[in-house]
Amino acid sequence: MNETVPPGATAAQWLAGARPRTLPAAVSPVLVGSAVAYFAGGFSWPRALLALVVSLALQVGVNYANDYSDGIRGTDADRVGPMRLVGSGVASPGTVKAAAFGCFGVAAVAGLVLVVWSGQWWLLAVGAASIVAAWFYTGGRRPYGYLGLGELFVFVFFGLVAVCGTTLVQLGRVTLPALLGAIGIGTITCAVLVANNLRDIAGDTVAGKRTLATRIGAARTRWLYVALLLVSVLMVIVLAATSSRWALLGLLFVPVIAPAVRAVLGKAAGADLIGVLKATGVAELVLAAGLAVGLVLGSG
Template sequence: MSSSPSTVQLWIEGARPRTLPAAVAPVLAGTGVAVHADGFVWWKALLALGVSLALQIGVNYANDYSDGVRGTDAERVGPLRLVGSGHVAPGKVKAAALGFLALGGVLGIALAATTTWWLLLVGAAAIAAAWTYTGGSNPYGYRALGEVSVFLFFGLVAVIGTAYVQTEQIDQASTAAAIGIGALACAILVANNLRDIPTDREVGKRTLAVVLGDRGSRRFYTLLIVIAAAAAVWCAVVTTWWALLAFASAPLAARAVRVIGSGATGRELIAVLRDSGLLELVYAIGLAAGLVIGSL
């Protein structure tokens, strides 16, 4: 791989930093729960963050590779893809995907070894889900199951798992936080797939947005925002009302919902993707900060 600025920029784009809030947010929320439960373990929180980041970057590269070799990125509206654009050889992108997924696995083994070995099964399932989202002979991302996987692994598993490795318990607080974060992670994917409905239909990529259609996808996005708000209230009820600092994200939510409701399409939805990522991150920061303040 050349070290020229243009190539470096392409590889950074391949890691899609716009999606990284989906990796950071669940760890923040789960750690906030751990602090409130008086179970904070800083090095386990850092390991959990490493796992989440590695898997998020790994799945981004895996999707780039798999969609690229299938030819489904040929008419892409969104950010540049490495394989689909022809700028980077498929083998290099595949190697990057497998490398980051392996790194996530190694960090996960360290967490399992210091907590409980059944976490290895959860980690193996997460890695398999990351690869088979768009990879393999029958990718589930092409069968309207992408949002289910995101909610499960970047919501429930990531938040509850982060809290569990520190406190070794699963409670209402971690469950509520996980539902809220999972709903917002799904919202990012819904906005992305809403933008891509026309091109995905052409190449036979049957995402949930394609199944629900334009109007249904816009309603689903709004529902996910409402679910996240309700989850923050639930978390506050069972912990501290300071957890309602999650609503610091409300202006971002309102702006994103307004654009979604306006009927924006194509490149007009790229701003919604940005706002959705920031929304999840601010929500997690507010929730975590509230839980920390409430524990003092």
């Protein structure tokens, strides 16, 4: 592949490439998993912080990995969303790939410390699977993100694994509230990806990127977005019923997400969905914070 080596991205461009708006997907599960541990009397600040490092490093790593893989395939040539480092030509593919694996390395080290500290040695396999899933979302010969499986893996790793794993390394076990919180966080995180793929549906179709949105069409994708949010609402209610009514504070995300739902059902498309993405990420963080505050208050 012949290419002109770019002079190097600026710090601001690297920050943009890390896609800060996706970080609620990394912070929220750790917040909920730690709050569940607090409610059950097993909260640990150091372990919670290490879990946060793992989650953030994986999220930024997968963002850089997607930037690299989509960039070298040319599927970022006509994007509506944020700038990509490789696709825009401000950073070389090799440099972005190295940044991705650097982040995965940070996640691996922090995760190893957590495993040794908690004694949950089987989590080594889970951690390895998380890194493999992060890379092959758009990497490799048959990336699963191009097969319509992105939402499934997001639900598993940024929902079930992240929330339940955070609780496990602190409390030593996974409780029913942890599982319910994991489902709630997992579905709203999927809603973020669904909104992203709905925004990109036209460009992805042209590029041959077969996301779930391109497979089921825009109309069904819009209803999938709403259905995922309804599951999150239901999980908050059931979690409150099985722990503390204070957990209903998690429903504060509903008024935050309402304008985004109206926009999606109102057939917003392209750049008009950028606001929906931002609102969904903020709503996820509000949901997680509400649950966390509620579980802390309910533990007294």
